[in-house]
Amino acid sequence: MSKNHIKNSLKKKQTILATMLELAVKQGVHATPMSQLARESNVAIGTIYHHFKNKEAIVCEIYRMIRQDFATILIQEINGKTQEEIFKGYWKSIYQYYISHPTAFQFYEYIAKPPVIPIELMEETKDYYRMHADFFWKGIKNGLLKNMHVTLLVQLAYSNIVAAVELKIKNEVSMNKEQIEHAASASWDAVRLIN
Amino acid sequence: MSKNHIKNSLKKKQTILATMLELAVKQGVHATPMSQLARESNVAIGTIYHHFKNKEAIVCEIYRMIRQDFATILIQEINGKTQEEIFKGYWKSIYQYYISHPTAFQFYEYIAKPPVIPIELMEETKDYYRMHADFFWKGIKNGLLKNMHVTLLVQLAYSNIVAAVELKIKNEVSMNKEQIEHAASASWDAVRLIN
Amino acid sequence: MSKNHIKNSLKKKQTILATMLELAVKQGVHATPMSQLARESNVAIGTIYHHFKNKEAIVCEIYRMIRQDFATILIQEINGKTQEEIFKGYWKSIYQYYISHPTAFQFYEYIAKPPVIPIELMEETKDYYRMHADFFWKGIKNGLLKNMHVTLLVQLAYSNIVAAVELKIKNEVSMNKEQIEHAASASWDAVRLIN
Amino acid sequence: MSKNHIKNSLKKKQTILATMLELAVKQGVHATPMSQLARESNVAIGTIYHHFKNKEAIVCEIYRMIRQDFATILIQEINGKTQEEIFKGYWKSIYQYYISHPTAFQFYEYIAKPPVIPIELMEETKDYYRMHADFFWKGIKNGLLKNMHVTLLVQLAYSNIVAAVELKIKNEVSMNKEQIEHAASASWDAVRLIN
DNA sequence: CATGAATGAGAATTCATTCAT
DNA sequence: TATGAATGAATTCTCATTCAT
Numbered sequence: 001m002s003k004n005h006i007k008n009s010l011k012k013k014q015t016i017l018a019t020m021l022e023l024a025v026k027q028g029v030h031a032t033p034m035s036q037l038a039r040e041s042n043v044a045i046g047t048i049y050h051h052f053k054n055k056e057a058i059v060c061e062i063y064r065m066i067r068q069d070f071a072t073i074l075i076q077e078i079n080g081k082t083q084e085e086i087f088k089g090y091w092k093s094i095y096q097y098y099i100s101h102p103t104a105f106q107f108y109e110y111i112a113k114p115p116v117i118p119i120e121l122m123e124e125t126k127d128y129y130r131m132h133a134d135f136f137w138k139g140i141k142n143g144l145l146k147n148m149h150v151t152l153l154v155q156l157a158y159s160n161i162v163a164a165v166e167l168k169i170k171n172e173v174s175m176n177k178e179q180i181e182h183a184a185s186a187s188w189d190a191v192r193l194i195n
Numbered sequence: 196m197s198k199n200h201i202k203n204s205l206k207k208k209q210t211i212l213a214t215m216l217e218l219a220v221k222q223g224v225h226a227t228p229m230s231q232l233a234r235e236s237n238v239a240i241g242t243i244y245h246h247f248k249n250k251e252a253i254v255c256e257i258y259r260m261i262r263q264d265f266a267t268i269l270i271q272e273i274n275g276k277t278q279e280e281i282f283k284g285y286w287k288s289i290y291q292y293y294i295s296h297p298t299a300f301q302f303y304e305y306i307a308k309p310p311v312i313p314i315e316l317m318e319e320t321k322d323y324y325r326m327h328a329d330f331f332w333k334g335i336k337n338g339l340l341k342n343m344h345v346t347l348l349v350q351l352a353y354s355n356i357v358a359a360v361e362l363k364i365k366n367e368v369s370m371n372k373e374q375i376e377h378a379a380s381a382s383w384d385a386v387r388l389i390n
Numbered sequence: 391m392s393k394n395h396i397k398n399s400l401k402k403k404q405t406i407l408a409t410m411l412e413l414a415v416k417q418g419v420h421a422t423p424m425s426q427l428a429r430e431s432n433v434a435i436g437t438i439y440h441h442f443k444n445k446e447a448i449v450c451e452i453y454r455m456i457r458q459d460f461a462t463i464l465i466q467e468i469n470g471k472t473q474e475e476i477f478k479g480y481w482k483s484i485y486q487y488y489i490s491h492p493t494a495f496q497f498y499e500y501i502a503k504p505p506v507i508p509i510e511l512m513e514e515t516k517d518y519y520r521m522h523a524d525f526f527w528k529g530i531k532n533g534l535l536k537n538m539h540v541t542l543l544v545q546l547a548y549s550n551i552v553a554a555v556e557l558k559i560k561n562e563v564s565m566n567k568e569q570i571e572h573a574a575s576a577s578w579d580a581v582r583l584i585n
Numbered sequence: 586m587s588k589n590h591i592k593n594s595l596k597k598k599q600t601i602l603a604t605m606l607e608l609a610v611k612q613g614v615h616a617t618p619m620s621q622l623a624r625e626s627n628v629a630i631g632t633i634y635h636h637f638k639n640k641e642a643i644v645c646e647i648y649r650m651i652r653q654d655f656a657t658i659l660i661q662e663i664n665g666k667t668q669e670e671i672f673k674g675y676w677k678s679i680y681q682y683y684i685s686h687p688t689a690f691q692f693y694e695y696i697a698k699p700p701v702i703p704i705e706l707m708e709e710t711k712d713y714y715r716m717h718a719d720f721f722w723k724g725i726k727n728g729l730l731k732n733m734h735v736t737l738l739v740q741l742a743y744s745n746i747v748a749a750v751e752l753k754i755k756n757e758v759s760m761n762k763e764q765i766e767h768a769a770s771a772s773w774d775a776v777r778l779i780n
Numbered sequence: 781c782a783t784g785a786a787t788g789a790g791a792a793t794t795c796a797t798t799c800a801t
Numbered sequence: 802t803a804t805g806a807a808t809g810a811a812t813t814c815t816c817a818t819t820c821a822t
Contacts, residue, residue: 030225044787159354190385239804420615434783542752549744580775629808
């Protein structure tokens with residue numbers, strides 16, 4: 001049946017993507033030869049090139065997949081009355097996504113940089129965050145957040161999430177609910193206007 | 196004269212290191228062949244191998260150089276009475292160092308990761324920061340800082356510096372004295388115990 | 391209906407042949423992958439292999455087709471009383487065929503060489519010209535043509551036709567009736583016995 | 586001694602060129618892998634790439650070498666009083682060059698076509714023949730040669746030389762002095778104005 | 781008859797490193 | 802110290818061909 005054909009084909013493509021994600025994070029993209037990717041995906045080298053134009057195309061597709069996942073999280077409704085609750089809601093969502101997808105995190109933070117990912121593709125990504133910059137814009141106008149360059153404000157908070165995730169990934173020490181809440185609060189203190 | 200010999204020799208070694216730093220940041224280490232390094236350093240390939248065991252040795256020496264520079268900054272006396280002043284003093288010192296040595300920053304943050312730098316060498320680096328962990332330890336005990344995992348506290352602050360430097364490096368937008376003070380304050384708000 | 395089946399099938403086979411002829415002339419046989427041939431013929435790769443044993447078989451079939459076309463021209467009756475008129479008649483027939491089938495010309499002259507076309511197949515081709523060698527044999531015996539190695543005599547004339555066709559193909563400059571007559575005369579002067 | 590260094594290096598380069606010439610003519614450029622070229626040249630693959638940018642560069646250098654050889658022949662003084670003697674002088678010089686350098690002949694006539702040789706490089710070659718077109722120009726003006734498109738006149742004669750050389754190359758039958766003279770005469774009859 | 785996913789041998793090219801001078 | 806020609810293992814990618822549907 002033709003449907004099975006397509007199903008199997010898709011499965012192979014998915015396997016290749018998953019294997020590359022894993023190997024890229026473990027060894028780096030340069031240190032992952034196509035031969036190894038083929039072997040560990042249980043496909044022939046030719047099959048990889050049947051599905052992807054070249055090595056870069058694989059890495060780019062992984063990048064797009066993760067970005068999409070990430071976007072889904074950012075789009076979701078946060079149930080919070082105050083701005084503080086909304087801020088912490090996002091903080092914890094992203095933290096949780098990264099903690100439960102450590103490979104995605106490592107790929108996104110360590111691997112997905114130019115020239116591995118072409119600059120144009122990375123530029124596109126900005127559009128995915130536009131909506132959240134608004135959150136900060138309004139906060140500044142309301143006098144709720146510190147009056148700083150918006151991007152800096154965003155990065156201050158985001159860099160804290162990354163730091164927290166790294167603690168878990170590197171040290172194999174995770175935080176309990178209370179500690180996460182505590183860390184999110186610290187970020188909130190960094191961005192909110194105090195007094 | 197033998198002195199000149201040595202002088203020229205040192206000069207060549209320095210040139211090789213400087214060229215590699217530049218190329219590694221611009222293109223990545225993997226994308227920088229020894230042949231290009233030789234060409235752009237105006238030396239023969241053999242000369243590179245005369246001064247360095249292999250490619251990795253060059254990258255490691257650059258890593259050590261920057262780490263030393265960095266340590267010098269951290270060891271310097273900060274003139275501040277309060278803990279807040281000391282914290283901000285370090286914050287701004289590191290920020291200034293990175294801003295005035297952008298290539299070093301990029302090398303340290305983007306290039307100097309395993310497996311490019313061997314894990315053992317990176318582990319060593321922890322010793323350089325031990326003293327500053329103390330600053331945070333005491334702060335927590337005094338009830339001045341938030342009661343969190345010290346490493347997280349340190350990373351929260353450090354990640355903020357990196358975020359601020361990246362803003363400048365990527366967007367070519369730098370901050371004036373007041374804005375830097377403002378950003379350091381935000382970090383301080385993140386780590387200090389409020390109320 | 392089965393007839394349509396066969397019709398469509400023949401059509402596909404013809405399309406494949408025509409596409410390969412075009413691509414082989416434009417890019418060379420080696421530089422024409424089966425995948426491109428399939429794409430530009432609007433058929434699947436499998437379909438090509440349904441009609442032809444392999445790549446060589448396609449090229450050989452094109453070769454045979456052109457050779458057949460060519461033979462048809464050589465067999466045709468030339469209305470001429472004198473040997474000169476007959477010679478020029480053939481000369482102009484071949485010239486006209488090549489001019490009106492430039493792709494066939496280029497395939498025959500530039501592509502259809504061993505090892506692209508197997509030597510055995512090329513050897514066969516000699517039979518197609520045997521009859522015309524006779525024309526030259528007799529001419530020599532009659533004292534009408536120069537007394538030279540027959541093959542050389544034939545090739546002297548044929549190479550002139552090729553030279554004339556190339557002029558048109560490369561320079562996009564064609565000859566009018568009078569000029570063609572003139573060129574054929576030149577060839578005739580080359581082969582005929584003068585004085 | 587450094588001189589020997591260079592000498593050996595040049596020798597290897599020459600060997601690579603000579604081997605490629607031979608293999609290209611025997612098998613075609615596409616059918617000659619770099620691995621075979623390296624093996625039969627008794628050098629490592631890397632050595633080939635040390636001397637040549639890529640496969641094309643080797644073929645182009647061979648082309649230039651032969652063109653240079655060829656130009657040397659065309660530049661040489663021909664001792665002939667009449668135009669006929671000069672024409673035949675050139676005819677026989679080229680014929681002899683090709684007969685004594687059959688590999689060069691085959692490379693030039695069968696291999697050195699686009700896209701193996703880039704069109705720009707082939708275009709350059711026209712300059713090498715400019716001077717000889719003059720010979721034909723004058724002949725036409727003088728009423729000595731047939732009044733035809735000069736390029737055609739040149740090609741008519743040149744194609745005859747090629748035909749004669751091919752006879753020898755393919756059939757392994759060469760012509761004696763008288764026969765060569767005879768063939769050159771046939772070409773002369775083709776181009777000269779009769780009556 | 782037609783399809784196109786899958787295959788893997790083989791091709792071109794790169795590049796860290798060696799070593800004789 | 803300095804040189805750079807030489808090396809060849811390793812890498813990316815191509816492409817003719819097969820075969821299950």
